[in-house]
Amino acid sequence: MTTISLALKRLPHGDGLPLPAYATDGAAGMDVVSADATTLAPGARAAIATGFAIAIPAGYEVQVRPRSGLALKHGVTCLNTPGTIDSDYRGEVKVILANLGTEPFVIARGDRIAQLVPAPVQRATLDEVADLDDTVRGSGGFGSTGR
Ligand SMILES: O=c1ccn([C@H]2C[C@H](O)[C@@H](COP(=O)(O)OP(=O)(O)OP(=O)(O)O)O2)c(=O)[nH]1
Numbered sequence: 603m604t605t606i607s608l609a610l611k612r613l614p615h616g617d618g619l620p621l622p623a624y625a626t627d628g629a630a631g632m633d634v635v636s637a638d639a640t641t642l643a644p645g646a647r648a649a650i651a652t653g654f655a656i657a658i659p660a661g662y663e664v665q666v667r668p669r670s671g672l673a674l675k676h677g678v679t680c681l682n683t684p685g686t687i688d689s690d691y692r693g694e695v696k697v698i699l700a701n702l703g704t705e706p707f708v709i710a711r712g713d714r715i716a717q718l719v720p721a722p723v724q725r726a727t728l729d730e731v732a733d734l735d736d737t738v739r740g741s742g743g744f745g746s747t748g749r
């Protein structure tokens with residue numbers, strides 16, 4: 603395991619909120635809390651404020667991932683999972699939540715709504731060619747190998 607340092611700037615409406623934190627020693631994600639108090643109707647989505655901005659070192663991203671408990675118990679997930687925070691983004695970190703459940707989902711300020719996972723970024727260059735090498739799979743996909 604490696605640990606990187608993220609610069610975090612608390613925004614005015616983040617005053618008094620707990621910062622993202624690991625719930626246990628072995629947690630992969632830092633739980634992030636909502637700065638908003640709102641209700642997500644069934645089928646609704648919203649960008650939820652967190653009250654902070656971060657600066658990520660070059661070569662890294664931060665992924666915004668759902669919490670499994672919210673997904674399983676309430677059908678609430680990050681719509682764009684995993685959300686991508688770019689290293690050059692300096693705006694407020696937001697969590698795009700969607701309520702895929704059947705009941706309104708009430709979010710209180712301070713509720714843990716998602717988790718942040720830093721990850722190294724692998725970039726690529728593109729090498730445009732006339733033909734690709736042959737493989738057994740070929741163009742088969744989307745269930746081509748059976749159930
Ligand atoms: O869950 C998320 C996803 C993104 N962002 C912010 C940080 C990220 O760096 C920026 C852009 O995200 P992305 O590249 O996924 O969105 P886009 O639709 O491609 O927007 P842009 O044109 O600004 O890149 O939005 C968040 O705060 N939360």
Ligand SMILES: [Mg+2]
Pocket residue numbers: none
């Ligand atoms: Mg983008």
